[in-house]
Amino acid sequence: MTRWRRSSQARNTHLGPLFNAALPLLATLAALAVGALLLLLLNANPLEAYAAMLQGAFGNPNALAETLVKATPLLLVGVGICIAFRGGVINIGGEGQYIAGALLATVFALHAPAWPTWLLITVAVLFAFLGGAIWGGIAGALKAYLNVNEILSTIMLNQIAVQAMNFLLSGALIDPLQAAADSQIPQTERFAVLFDLPRLVPTRLHIGALIAVLVAVLGYVLLWRTSLGYRIRAVGINPHASRYAGIRVERYIVLALLLSGAFAGMAGGIQVLGVSHRMLTDGSATGFTGSVGFNGIVAALFGGLHPLGTIPASVLFGGLLVGANQLQRTLQVPTALVPTLNGLVVIFVVSSEIWKRRRARMQSIPGNEPDRAVPEDEPAKAALQANETDSPDGRIIEVEDDL
């Protein structure tokens, strides 16, 4: 980097917080601009298309409720992603963990004792939490103790979860009516009404949305207000230094993936209890999950890998999902626009980090630190960049600041 650029950026550091907050927005605008080009290629007027999406997602109370219903699992998965990524592990097993959670909740719901409804729901959600925790924990243990890359193991575990779901839903858990019929649709019977999550307003919006917000707050407290979270983040920023400081790195790698999976599992459980009231499969992962394991990553990244930031981000991406349906109805643009846009958002958000890091490097130069309140979320982002100490970006200085 040339010297003049350094000094010109140094002058701009008072704009720092604003700049950091605006980056994901700018990145999204860039993604939307590329999306507009795509829409033009698809013979749709981009302005009309985006207006239709906005209308479809937020245009009336029903649309808004539907958006929040879609945002709920995104938020839960997203909070888990924040924990994993802050802990320096890349969890792309959200799909499998979501399925594992839904499966355990389903098993409980189909074999439940005669308890009061609040207890039934609580235990079912705990089962979902447990299912996701097991599925994430396996990947964590494989990484921590057998050095198996978590990206690979979570991908494999996704596939295994899908097959386990298909196996159980067409066998042990199948709706007796379907088992007797010729159709043999792989689905369970509808859960007892006692398991229906209470509705908030007369729409499909259920109490899961509130649970998700609560989980996001808890996720924030966990990461930034407990020693457990402190250690998870320390391991994420620098495993070697953490080990040197006496932290049992392996344990926190397992915990980060386990908790991450647990929240994804909870998302799966809340989805079956609150929306579908049964579990069903079309044989594929996305058929059941709607790619929430991947979309949750998008929401978390957009939310700055911060559980609270993930709240508005998941509403936005929930809106994108609902809006895309409207777009298909009115302008016949396929809903496949959603993964395309999501992919672009991820690419642009992650790529724009380079400007943030440049700024962080500026501030780490002695005598050039006008604003130390800024980089709360800086070190872990940098930690994502590389888990090693020998990177040239002057991150170590940032680390002291945060810990």
Next chain:
Amino acid sequence: MISDLFTLQVLVGMLTSGIRLATPYLYAGLGETLSQRSGVLNLGVDGQMLMGAFAGFYVVFKTGNLGLGLVAAIAVGAAMGLAMAFISVTLRAEQGISGIGVYLFGLGLSELLFQQLIGTVETISGFRPVAIPVLSSIPIVGPILFNHNILVYGAFLLVPVAWFVLNKTTFGLNIRAVGENPAAADSLGVSVARVRYATVTLGGALSGIAGASLSIAVLNVFQHNLTNSLGFIAVALVYFGGWRPWGLLAGALIFSMVNALQVWVQTLGIPVPAEIAVMMPYVLTIVVLAASVQRVRPPSALTKPFVREG
């Protein structure tokens, strides 16, 4: 019933389809091997494969020209690779996550284009098996190895080629240097960026062929999410193979043989639940990764962007 598996005819059939099924893993995995040896983890392979598969299929569907379809797949794959190179090398973005972005983009765009340009599931006539004279008439070995379509032969020939390039050429030396110690390579005048651009773009092109091998040679259809995460498996096989072409070949063969076995088990009606059978290759991959991963060390600079100091 189990004994049905061990008739000669079934064994030959199983091994033949095992060889055929290894094709996409070999193309995508060899490309990924080169790119990881240069220090770039490209997790967008599956998205690049989907785009290549669609491009190849679409061109063949419109023109009937298989060669043209293959060229289109290579071009689209290379373009996706170039994009990944720009993101990971020039913008120095976190590679694992940006790869997921590339994957989602490819997944969405291939489906979007498919809906817009074709709309329904159509079949085409793809590359046909070419029996190699003399060799294909050797009993047992002939039908297993020497009666495949041209993309299958290409995939297996590419293994020694990749080995040679990586270990016996200057370009290969540069790739390994850049992946192990980019600062040292840089100080000797090797352009880290240029080498990584080359490997990641080449990897994209090979992913394009991998996708096309499904859409215009093996399955001869295109549909939503045609690859079904096959590209991710290819990335896993690169680790499995210890970042070496021959290791990748072994991994791809084991994985696809187990897959072929699984298909035959179902075809013969052996009472193993289909889902459990389909699960087996994935379970096996985890087990083998757990057992073998410490054998070889990954390239030192893998996932680390290079910034010149000073």
